[in-house]
Amino acid sequence: MLKALKLEPEKCTGCLQCEMACSYENTGAFNPAKSRIKVFTFHEEGRFAPYTCTQCDEAWCMHSCPVEAIVVDMATGAKNVLEDVCVGCKVCTIACPFGTVNYEADSGKVIKCDLCGGDPWCAKACPTGAITYVDANETGMERMRAWAQQAPDTAPPRTNPPREKPINVYLSGQGGV
């Protein structure tokens, strides 16, 4: 069964342990700037949102690569960058509509989440359960719900959904409530 990262922003406290763990696992140094997962900050709402590649089926990054440097890991479903093949042309960074493939000037290559080969360190490092590694079907459901949630924005619903109404119960002899 394929697994996927489940991200729950409402549980995120912005501690950045995921960024630390990710950068350490992938570069050998604690350097959030090199993390493949990012925590975005919403100061006004006092909220945080961890975000990284969803390993989407469309794999725009993979299909846009001119040298076939992005391949599917059959075991995890992750789309992995082959560092020795990537020429750093950056076409994948503009092709990915989620903005989760990034160019790294130091190495001259692109970097993206590879699910740490099936044992993602961000999930292990998250102290609040905002990042978990779960059955892929579950996150698929979440994504559908998220999509459904924002759908009214492009096409407003014509009907009002049924709402729960308070029911008044009148009891004889007590003059009602």
Next chain:
Amino acid sequence: MKHVIVGAGPAGVVAAEHLRKYDPQSEVLLLSGEPEPPYSRMAIPYYLIDQIEEKGTHLRKQQDHFRNSGIEVKTSAWVESVDAQGRRLNLKGGEQIGYDRLLLATGSRPVIPPIPGMDRDGVHTCWTLQDARGIVERAKPGAHVVLIGAGFIGCIILESLALRKTELTVVEQQNRMVPRMMDDTAGGLIKRWCESKGVSVHTSTKVEAVEAGNGEHPLSVKLDHGAHVPADLVIVAVGVQSNTEFLDGTGVKTVQGVLVDRHLQSSVRGIYAAGDVAQGLDFSTGEFSVHAVQPTAADHGRIAASNMAGRTQEFRGSVNMNVLDTLGLISSSFGLWMGVEGGDSVELHEPERFRYLNLQFQDDLLVGASALGLTEHVGVIRGLIQSKVRLRGWKQKLMDDPTRLMEAYLARTQAIGHNAPVLA
């Protein structure tokens, strides 16, 4: 069913593979006009700087990939004309090939401007692997190179030539570098950046002739303001045009390229087009244009294959976009980056840091953007444009700080802040 694909670049290869998948019983024949196996022109700049070998440009690197996938590849197969009535291709040398469905993926070729001296030895285009071999031969360290044209392709080659340690002069007819991707401000910054790296850049300048040189350098490039630039190698990159001439008399309608409908089918039933040769639906304008970039070529190839195999699929249009690295200064542009009438825009301009970001809105939709010196999460610009996410209050937040694109996208599509309880 016999599917024939003319052209073995990314669009042709992606289409061939998808045809194999969608229509396993069919015959798939991929024709290449060049003697090489299928390869990606996009990879040539990296071959020029020895980052990859020639075979690093080849599309599909496993040995016998095409044979194992049941795709027949025929190289040096130049199609001279198409008999649309008889569904036959006439090849150079007299061979004829029949087809049931035809995909035109013949791409484009460099335009040679009408300047005297273009036929001189040492004047090259940079388009095919054969061109690249010739350039590698001449662009030795210290060689004087004049690059005519500072558009997208010119600028990609510019980087390779500078990294090869040549003495480089760039001449661009328009008033700025990459004029079809960057505005005056950003184009000006790129010019200043290149000059600071030792590249001589002449904008608003025309080349009048390429003449014989004297003494040390075999060529001399005459500019319209009178200067003569000595050169060992002249590279012409003033633009490209779609390869459509062989379609004369077929009834296939062409303007900029082969006009295709939402199914990537041309005006002649059974003939489809994909990639640089196809003039397909533009997501942003609703009109039809040629978007000569790899992501569009791949999308075209996949959708054309699906329709050729009888699985009807509609193309939703491509967003014009590009990314360019000019000696370490990275620029990108998306959609309607020049803006729309009645729209709003915001600009972040930090010339001393070579940073620039320009966002273009229509109502509360992001419709275009251009960026310089910003590489983090740039893809989300495509996401915001193509998913037509209403920004609502986030438009004002972006007007205040245009770099918060990722936050805008997340806030408008994910369970964050006010909408979190609804989704939880």
